[in-house]
Amino acid sequence: MNLNNKKIIITGASSGIGEASALLCAEMGAQLLLFGRNEDRLQNLLKKLKGSNHEYKAFDLTESKELESAIIEAHNIMGAFDGLIHSAGIQKTMPLQMTNANIFHQQYQVNVIAGFDICRILQKKKLWNQQGASIVFIASIYGVTGVGAQLAYSASKGAVISGAKSLSIELATSYIRVNSISPGMVEGTQMTEGVIKRFSSEWEKQSKSEYPLGWVEPIDVANAAFFLLSDASRKITGTNMIVDGGFCAK
């Protein structure tokens, strides 16, 4: 399995799962277009990547004008794209009574709309490799199981999973595969640090004990994304791959 000569866009590349995916995909031979907001982190990552000719663009994904020009500019340099990992995401823990339309909107904009908008732009402008491509959305187990105080987040991840399924049907005739990955709690990312800070240290211990194989690490999710981007998964589309150390098996 490799990603030789594949050109892949990774959102959320400045941290966590996106960063681990970038390191792995570059190691496996891909040429990358990295998106994130924190320019310093993107530049540091670029220095660590295997291979040359990777590109990055630091901007807020919710600024849709910038999104389109960033993709078109990169396409002019790199050529047609073979894959996308949409890992950018935000999460807010709060009770129902405070989850107003604005809270939904903020999380949907990054978690759901930005990812599908990248697909729309690539499809409309015909920037995909016409031989075929693979799209991977990073969803969450909270898109398939319930959790308290994360209504907008879990709804957004459910939307990602079902949207990916519908897109897999629509894009099959263009030989574009569309899948999602639903990780359980992922060790050491900015998002996880934020959740730990919010809850008690007791909560972290308790949560870890609920995962038969322990919390997931960013590389575990990156490995699944690598498989779904590679030709080894050429007949896999419309699936949601759960990477959760067995949490949902119980």
Next chain:
Amino acid sequence: MKKQELYSLIADELNLEDGSLNETSVLFDIQGWDSMSILVIMTIVDENFGITLSADDFTTIDTIKDLEEKIGAENFK
């Protein structure tokens, strides 16, 4: 934000009468207080002061005054 505005916000979100809270109010004695009430207070502090409190902080926050001290006097008008 003025302290009084914080009391009103908390009262509103916890469905209490406006004016029913003051510095000496004990959080855990508030009518209907439950585990979600802590999240309500955390969210109010986060959204209005940009300060992330943790559930662990609430082991030392008993009263509204304790909460104000955690937020810091410099953050109030």
